[in-house]
Amino acid sequence: MTDRARWASSCCLAAVLTRAGIAGLRAKSPGGRGLWERENYAGRTVGLYAGPASALAAAVAAGRVRPAAGFAVLAAGACGAWDDVAGDHRRGLRAHLSALRDGEVTSGAVKLFGISAAGLVAGALLKERFPDKVLAGIVIAGTAHFVNLVDVRPGRAAAAVIALGAPGLLREGPGAQSAAAAVGAAAAVLPDDLGERLMLGDTGAHALGAALGTAAVARNGRAGLLAYAVALVAAAAYGDKVSGAARALGA
Numbered sequence: 001m002t003d004r005a006r007w008a009s010s011c012c013l014a015a016v017l018t019r020a021g022i023a024g025l026r027a028k029s030p031g032g033r034g035l036w037e038r039e040n041y042a043g044r045t046v047g048l049y050a051g052p053a054s055a056l057a058a059a060v061a062a063g064r065v066r067p068a069a070g071f072a073v074l075a076a077g078a079c080g081a082w083d084d085v086a087g088d089h090r091r092g093l094r095a096h097l098s099a100l101r102d103g104e105v106t107s108g109a110v111k112l113f114g115i116s117a118a119g120l121v122a123g124a125l126l127k128e129r130f131p132d133k134v135l136a137g138i139v140i141a142g143t144a145h146f147v148n149l150v151d152v153r154p155g156r157a158a159a160a161v162i163a164l165g166a167p168g169l170l171r172e173g174p175g176a177q178s179a180a181a182a183v184g185a186a187a188a189v190l191p192d193d194l195g196e197r198l199m200l201g202d203t204g205a206h207a208l209g210a211a212l213g214t215a216a217v218a219r220n221g222r223a224g225l226l227a228y229a230v231a232l233v234a235a236a237a238y239g240d241k242v243s244g245a246a247r248a249l250g251a
Contacts (some may be wrong), residue, residue: 006065006176006177007169007176007177007179007180008180010061010062010064010065010176010177010180010181010184011061011169011180011181011183011184011187012184013057013060013061013181013184014054014057014058014060014061014180014181014182014183014184014185014188015057015184015185015187015188016057016188017053017056017057017060017061017185018050018053018054018057018058018184018185018188018189019053019188020053021049021052021053021054021056021057022049022050022053022188022189022192022198024053025049025052025053026047026049035085036048036049038199038201040154040196040199041152041153042196044196046196046197046198046199047197047198047199048084048198048199048201048203049198050189050192050193050198050199050200050201050204051077051080051081051084051199051200051201051202051203051204051205051207052077052081052203052204053189053204054185054186054188054189054200054203054204054207054208055073055074055076055077055080055081055203055204055206055207055208056074056077057181057184057185057188058073058181058182058184058185058207058208058211059071059073059074059077059181059207059211060181061177061180061181061184061185062177062178062181062182062211062214064177065177065178066126066177066178066214066218067125068121068122068125068126068214069122069126069177069178069181069211069214069215069218071118071121071122071125072118072119072121072122072140072210072211072213072214073181073207073208073210073211073214074207075114075115075117075118075121075122075210076115076118076119076140076141076144076206076207076209076210077203077204077206077207077210078114078203079110079111079114079115079118079202079206080111080115080148080201080202080203080204080205080206080207081202081203082110082111082114083108083110083111083202084201084202084203111202111206115141115144115145115206115210116137116141118140118141118210119136119137119138119139119140119141119142119144119210119213120133120134120137120141121137122136122137122140122210122214122217123135123136123137123138123139123140123217124136124137126214126217126218127217129222131222132221132222132225135222135225135226135228135229136217136225138225138229138232138233139213139216139217139220139225139228139229139232140210140213140214140217141210141213142213142228142229142232142233142235142236143209143210143212143213143216143228143232144205144206144207144209144210144213145206145209145232145236146209146232146235146236147160147161147205147206147208147209147212148202148205148206148209149235149236149239151200151202151205154193154194154195154196154199155190155193155194157186157193157200157204157205157208158186158187158189158190158193158200158208159186159190161182161183161185161186161208161209161212162183162186162187162190164212165179165180165182165183165186165211165212165215166179166183168215168216168219169183171219173219174218174219175214175215175216175217175218175219176215176219177215178211178212178214178215178218179211179212179215181211182208182209182211182212182215185204185208185211186208189204216228
């Protein structure tokens with residue numbers, strides 16, 4: 001099987017599993033429909049079924065080639081799921097770290113340290129030299145955070161995953177399957193996300209971001225990883241600054 005055939009199968013597998021997962025969760029609604037419904041920025045009720053469905057689908061599709069990638073996706077999705085269920089109104093890393101200094105462990109702090117730890121573990125498995133392992137961990141966790149950061153309006157996170165992941169499919173070699181898994185899952189969600197029927201939530205956004213991160217790690221050496229890490233840290237700092245400004249304005 002050629003590299004192109006492998007990533008095509010990963011993309012299709014992720015898309016099919018995502019749609020099947022959404023259908024199954026919507027039919028059963030474990031814990032009751034109230035657990036799976038949220039009000040979006042426009043006051044419309046949307047379902048969270050796409051988050052766990054896309055996270056599991058991407059983990060299976062990426063993990064069948066690189067188990068470390070599947071682990072990173074699942075761990076990022078699990079941390080995001082905790083925030084979806086137990087999240088509070090605080091926005092931005094600074095707010096959650098301030099709460100942690102006061103002795104309160106917020107859902108944001110759980111995400112920060114949980115996804116960072118998972119990224120470092122996956123990075124250690126995907127790279128051989130210590131500096132590369134650390135950079136890989138930063139890239140995986142940073143990409144997960146970045147996709148969640150842009151998830152502020154319907155379809156934006158899914159569209160960002162497709163836009164960031166699709167170019168990687170043009171390059172055969174390591175990482176294509178992880179990128180394909182993220183793109184396939186995001187494409188399966190996008191129509192319902194844009195139609196404000198479903199949302200990825202933190203579960204899906206973090207999971208698909210982690211899949212993109214493992215793809216970047218697989219196809220880049222130290223210089224590329226360093227460039228990714230710097231860009232992602234800068235994006236996180238900017239996002240936290242914007243969140244802080246929004247809080248000051250009462251948004």
